[in-house]
Amino acid sequence: MDDKDSLFTISHNNENNELNSSDINSDTDVLNNNSEHTVVEADSAVLQENNEIKNTRRYDDFMYEPIGFENPHTASNEYGYYDSSEFYETKQSKNGKLITVFLALTFGALILLTIVCAIIDLSNSANFFDEYTPSKNVVLYRESKPKSDDKMLEKDKTGRYTTEGVAAKVRPSIIEIYTYSDKSMVNRLNTGSGIILSDDGYIVTNAHVLNSEGYHIVKTSDDKEYSAEIIGRDSKTDIAVIKIEADNLSEAVFGDSDEITVGEQVMAIGNPAGLSGTVTNGIVSAVNRKIRGDSTGFEMNCVQTNADISPGNSGGALVNMYGQVIGITSSKYVSSSYEGLGFAITINEALPIIEELIDNGFVSGRFRVGITLIATDTKSSREVVEKELGHELPEDFYGIYIMEIDENSKIAETQLEAGDFITKINGESVSNHSELYNALKEFEIGEKIPATCAFFDEEGNPVEYKIEFEVMEDTSGDY
Structure with missing residues (x-):
């Protein structure tokens, strides 16, 4: 057998699926003995390599192709046989590359998707915080009001000012008043307001703001301060006049309070709680209210308003929308029991x-x-009197309780003592300030006035007695 025929027989033995190792060894010996054929030696090396592969794998018949019918996609060597291991390795290599590329693309897509989602989330978060939290990049703009050409002070067709116009017109006519115990100005007693009556320094205010023994400072709207002199005061009406040494002051314009109508818009200007030039507004709630002062009991004709009138507003102005003063505000005529219930003495x-x-x-x-008294016509006032006495008053007992008696008065020369009561004047029952004043005004100064008085004995029973006294002309302004 020829060496080449032996090689062909070994390579293409289709009858046996497995090579006989003894045949292969025999053929190998023949090849080794033929040293003249270098190609055979190379083929022997190839056969030896194939022998190792075939010892580890099983091949089916369809995996072998005859020489001359080489498949360009499967043939991998110059001898025309098909090496299945190379096919698998090539296919696996290509598949591996495809899988690697696919995984890389998938991973890249996931990363890209994650980045996009993160950007969207950050954008939404930024929008959220922009909406609900302050931003350092926010720029706030301010605009000035249009330059005024006195339109705020212009009157409408009826001649009325705007609220801004009223404030601008009247505030320069309102001053602040500070009352001190002496010129050291250490102990401040009262604060209040006042209305300038004339450009040379006459000012009207409330009597209770002043102190006859005190020292008074006036501060105008331009922050200038002046010492003030009391010209006159009337405690019954709670009205007083003071004077400062000044010129060219802005005097107020006074209206006619008889022309006030219910529902008319009004403004109160004063110095509540030391806050100078405070302006409040409201309407006229009622007219011609007969209001009695809380300390003097003197009855005054007042205009009722819901404009805020607080302590410190005393002596200030109640003005209409024409810029006219129609009333003088007073805390003495302000209800302490009800909100939005204030009164001003009518200017007329x-x-x-x-x-x-x-x-x-x-x-x-x-x-x-010449007496200081407490009424007994209300429950609260009776409780005060009962506390002073140390026992209850009989239900049918009324009068004015005497707290103090001025030793320089005519009534101090009578039997009346502090702690007693005046129950009647000239036969008319009296139980409060107004009733006492109305009974006394029927008499002339210096005329004898009959009165019925009473005190309570140790057993709590009233004991009556009668006196006669004279009233004195009041030039002091005190009640």
């Missing part, structure tokens, strides 16, 4: 008193009894 009732105070320093026809 106040002006005659103001004029007389300027002319005389007091109101003529005023009289003074």
Whole structure:
């Protein structure tokens, strides 16, 4: 057998699926003995390698192809046989590359998707915080009001000012008043407001703001301060006039309080709690209210308003929308029990008193009894009196309780003592300030006035007695 025939027989033995190792060894010996054929030696090496592969794998018949029918996709060597291991390795290599590429693309897509989602989330978060939290990049703009050409001060067709116009017109006519015990100005007693009556320094205010023994400072709207002198005061009406040494002051314009109508818009301007030039507004709630002062009991004609009137507003102005002063505010006429219930002395009732105070320093026809009293016509006042006495009053007992008696008064010369009661004046029952004043005004100064008085004995029973006394002309302004 020829060496080449032996090689062909070994390579293409289709009858046996497995090579016989002894045949292979025999053929190998033949090849080794033929040293002249170098190609055979190379083929022997190839056969030896194939022998190792075939010892580890099993091949089916379809995996072998005859020479001359080489499949360009499967043939991998110059001898025309098909090496299945190379096919698997090539296919696995290609598949591996495809899988690697696929995984890389998938992983890259996931990373890209994650980045996009993160950007969207951050964008939404930024929008959220921009909406609900302050941003350092926010720029706030301010605009000035349009330059005024006095439109705020212009009147409408009826001649009324705007609220801004009223404030601008009237505030320069309102001053602050500070009352001190002496010139050291260490101990401040009261604060209040005032209305400038004339450009040379006459000012109207409330009597209770002032102190006859005190020292008074006036501060104008331009922050200038002046010492003030009391010209006259009337405690019954709670009106007083003071004077400062000044010129070219902005004097107020006074209206006619008889023309006030319910529902009319009004403004209160004063110095509540030391806050100068405070402006509040409201309406006229009622007119011609007869209101009695909480300390003097003197009845005054007042206008009722819901504009805020607080302590410190005393002596300030109630003005209409024409910029006219129609009332003088007073905390003495303000209800402490109800919200939004304030009163101002009508200017028509106040002006005659103001004029007389300027002319005389007091109101003529005023009289003074010389007593400090407590009424017994209300539950609260009766409780105060009962506390003073130390026992309850009989239900049918009424009168005015005497707290103090002025030792310089005519009534101090009678049997009346502090702790007693005046129950009747000239036979008319009296139980409060107004009833006492109405009974006394029927008598002239210096005329004898009969009165019925009473005190309680140790057993709590009232004991009556009668006196006669005279009232004195009041030029001090005190009640």
